Amino acid sequence: MRDEKIHFHPSGPLIALVGNPNCGKTALFNRLTGSFQKVANYAGVTVERKEGRLITSLHIALRILDLPGTYSLYPRSLDERVTCDVLAGRAQGERRPDLAVCVVDATNLRRSLRLVLAVQRQGLPCIVALNMSDEARLRGIHIDEQALSVELGIPVVSTVATAVGGESALRKMLDDPAILQLKAGPAAVNDTADPGGQQTHTDHERVQAILRKLKLDHLVPDLKTERLDRFLLHPVFGPVALVVLLFMIFQAMFSWAQVPMDFIKDMSDHLAVLVADLLPDNWMRSLIVDGVIKGAGSVVVFLPQILILFAFILILEESGYLPRAAYLLDRLMGSVGLSGRSFIPLLSSFACAIPGIIATRTIPNQRDRWVTMLIAPLMTCSARLPVYALLISAFIPQTKIWGLFELQGLIIFILYFAGILGAMGVAWVLKRFTASGRQIRPLMMELPPYRLPVVRNILIGLWQRTQLFMSRVGGVIMVLTLALWFLASFPSAPAGAAGSPIEYSIAGMIGHALAVVLAPIGFNWQIAIALVPGLAAREVAISSLGTVYALSTTTEVAQSLGPLIAQQWSLPTALSLLAWYVFAPQCLSTIATIRRESGSWQLPLLVLVYLFALAYLASFITFRVATALL
Numbered sequence: 001m002r003d004e005k006i007h008f009h010p011s012g013p014l015i016a017l018v019g020n021p022n023c024g025k026t027a028l029f030n031r032l033t034g035s036f037q038k039v040a041n042y043a044g045v046t047v048e049r050k051e052g053r054l055i056t057s058l059h060i061a062l063r064i065l066d067l068p069g070t071y072s073l074y075p076r077s078l079d080e081r082v083t084c085d086v087l088a089g090r091a092q093g094e095r096r097p098d099l100a101v102c103v104v105d106a107t108n109l110r111r112s113l114r115l116v117l118a119v120q121r122q123g124l125p126c127i128v129a130l131n132m133s134d135e136a137r138l139r140g141i142h143i144d145e146q147a148l149s150v151e152l153g154i155p156v157v158s159t160v161a162t163a164v165g166g167e168s169a170l171r172k173m174l175d176d177p178a179i180l181q182l183k184a185g186p187a188a189v190n191d192t193a194d195p196g197g198q199q200t201h202t203d204h205e206r207v208q209a210i211l212r213k214l215k216l217d218h219l220v221p222d223l224k225t226e227r228l229d230r231f232l233l234h235p236v237f238g239p240v241a242l243v244v245l246l247f248m249i250f251q252a253m254f255s256w257a258q259v260p261m262d263f264i265k266d267m268s269d270h271l272a273v274l275v276a277d278l279l280p281d282n283w284m285r286s287l288i289v290d291g292v293i294k295g296a297g298s299v300v301v302f303l304p305q306i307l308i309l310f311a312f313i314l315i316l317e318e319s320g321y322l323p324r325a326a327y328l329l330d331r332l333m334g335s336v337g338l339s340g341r342s343f344i345p346l347l348s349s350f351a352c353a354i355p356g357i358i359a360t361r362t363i364p365n366q367r368d369r370w371v372t373m374l375i376a377p378l379m380t381c382s383a384r385l386p387v388y389a390l391l392i393s394a395f396i397p398q399t400k401i402w403g404l405f406e407l408q409g410l411i412i413f414i415l416y417f418a419g420i421l422g423a424m425g426v427a428w429v430l431k432r433f434t435a436s437g438r439q440i441r442p443l444m445m446e447l448p449p450y451r452l453p454v455v456r457n458i459l460i461g462l463w464q465r466t467q468l469f470m471s472r473v474g475g476v477i478m479v480l481t482l483a484l485w486f487l488a489s490f491p492s493a494p495a496g497a498a499g500s501p502i503e504y505s506i507a508g509m510i511g512h513a514l515a516v517v518l519a520p521i522g523f524n525w526q527i528a529i530a531l532v533p534g535l536a537a538r539e540v541a542i543s544s545l546g547t548v549y550a551l552s553t554t555t556e557v558a559q560s561l562g563p564l565i566a567q568q569w570s571l572p573t574a575l576s577l578l579a580w581y582v583f584a585p586q587c588l589s590t591i592a593t594i595r596r597e598s599g600s601w602q603l604p605l606l607v608l609v610y611l612f613a614l615a616y617l618a619s620f621i622t623f624r625v626a627t628a629l630l
């Protein structure tokens with residue numbers, strides 16, 4: 001997945017949204033600027049600064065900056081440093097903000113106000129947006145805005161970033177040009193050199209005094225969340241619930257997706273027949289039918305499964321369950337030398353390793369961050385799904401076990417599990433090699449309240465996924481598939497040649513050469529051809545197989561890829577290819593991202609080498625064992 005571009009508007013007053021993690025800065029940013037940045041119910045979603053524009057009623061263009069959340073101005077991780085640098089005017093290519101909007105979680109004033117005091121000491125003009133005021137009201141927390149404003153000496157407004165118009169009070173305040181003339185308090189000298197010292201103590205005292213004045217110094221428990229956690233974080237029921245939940249997701253991916261998948265397949269088959277009838281029988285027809293329609297169709301068919309997986313991931317993200325899963329798995333992760341901090345980056349990697357690798361910026365410990373980057377590509381990203389689904393539906397019968405579980409869903413669960421197990425194994429080996437890996441680092445992670453997912457956010461998330469997927473199909477997948485079609489079609493077979501023409505083409509020759517190396521793991525030359533473009537993006541292997549088989553079969557009848565490979569491959573070959581896909585580094589963008597995030601070539605090269613070695617080994621064992629047993 002590509003990272004969203006930063007829109008850059010060079011002129012206009014600069015306003016920064018600052019606050020603790022998960023207080024609703026991005027939700028507020030999206031409302032103010034009409035953007036669609038990622039919002040989710042856990043700390044550490046935003047890891048980079050993002051810019052948007054707000055036009056006031058007087059037609060002044062304000063530049064709004066969304067920043068990563070931070071607990072203090074003493075940064076401990078890379079994402080927190082981004083925020084601290086922006087506030088201090090040290091960020092590269094960015095001037096100091098003209099105004100800081102301190103976004104405050106109204107249900108947790110005690111912690112939020114400490115950051116407000118620290119921002120004020122930076123010598124920046126500030127205002128406070130009391131966000132989540134709806135939740136505060138529901139929990140019986142009544143905050144007197146006026147009194148808080150007097151205590152802090154800066155303007156205070158209430159907002160509800162999740163409600164339409166919930167940002168209007170803040171918008172109105174920003175509409176007033178006078179807000180940009182606000183005077184800042186005096187900047188403290190050398191404030192950032194005082195982690196945990198005298199200043200922190202003074203701030204704590206001051207926050208206590210303010211809360212006492214506002215009659216908010218008693219803790220208001222979140223009963224609903226506590227009740228749910230008693231079950232979901234229970235030492236026995238908790239892990240059981242987690243496994244059941246994950247298992248159900250994979251079951252749903254297979255049973256719900258069938259109808260829309262059949263529909264897409266029918267449509268693309270019809271289109272292929274229609275276009276084939278319309279065009280004269282020449283290379284152009286082959287390019288359009290075999291290259292474009294069959295190539296793209298064979299990948300698009302997996303969109304429903306990808307969307308079902310994402311719907312579940314988005315719901316889990318919005319509900320606040322994810323950090324709980326991290327908590328449940330913390331002990332397990334500790335046993336392989338990782339902290340629960342690595343959980344969310346690794347979990348994001350199930351969508352795509354790239355945002356997962358970027359999310360490692362929230363991990364303060366450098367060693368843990370590198371290990372997480374090393375193993376992130378082993379998490380089964382959504383691009384593997386088409387490959388898994390194709391092979392599984394071709395080779396695994398659609399039966400139920402004990403009349404309950406779909407066998408196909410069970411196999412995909414096992415494949416995901418194999419990736420996780422591989423990652424844990426690698427982390428465990430790395431723990432042996434590094435002394436700091438053997439230290440126990442306690443998990444300090446906030447558990448947010450449970451929230452009902454906002455349907456609109458889920459729909460936007462799914463729409464963005466669809467766009468991304470289709471642009472991949474139309475972009476990199478199409479280009480590589482067409483390139484493969486050319487390589488697989490030329491030079492054409494000599495007159496009177498036996499065998500299919502593709503065997504005489506450049507791709508055929510490359511495939512035959514590679515097949516020598518790949519024969520011990522059960523791959524034939526057709527698979528060898530498809531793996532090469534599949535190195536750039538995994539799904540391309542599917543469209544490439546589609547093209548290769550469309551060009552190598554002599555039958556006129558359009559046959560879909562699944563039944564075709566079921567006829568031509570043995571079951572051990574299919575299983576070996578599945579094992580290959582669990583481990584092999586089949587994505588150039590991931591390698592490029594590891595290079596960028598680690599700042600060196602060492603880590604990406606290590607990833608390439610160890611993943612290839614692991615994939616070859618896994619496929620070899622799978623193929624040999626399956627051949628012996630089946």
Ligand SMILES: Nc1nc2c(ncn2[C@@H]2O[C@H](COP(=O)(O)OP(=O)(O)OP(=O)(O)O)[C@@H](O)[C@H]2O)c(=O)[nH]1
Pocket residue numbers: 019020021022023024025026027028038039040041042043044045046047067068069070131132133134135159160161162163318451454
């Ligand atoms: N009820 C309620 N929920 C809110 C409000 N504002 C945000 N949320 C929810 O709070 C969660 C966090 O929102 P984000 O906008 O991602 O928070 P953030 O401050 O950007 O978080 P980081 O990027 O991790 O620092 C999401 O689940 C939002 O839907 C609000 O005013 N009321």
Ligand SMILES: [Mg+2]
Pocket residue numbers: 025026027038045046067068069
């Ligand atoms: Mg955010």
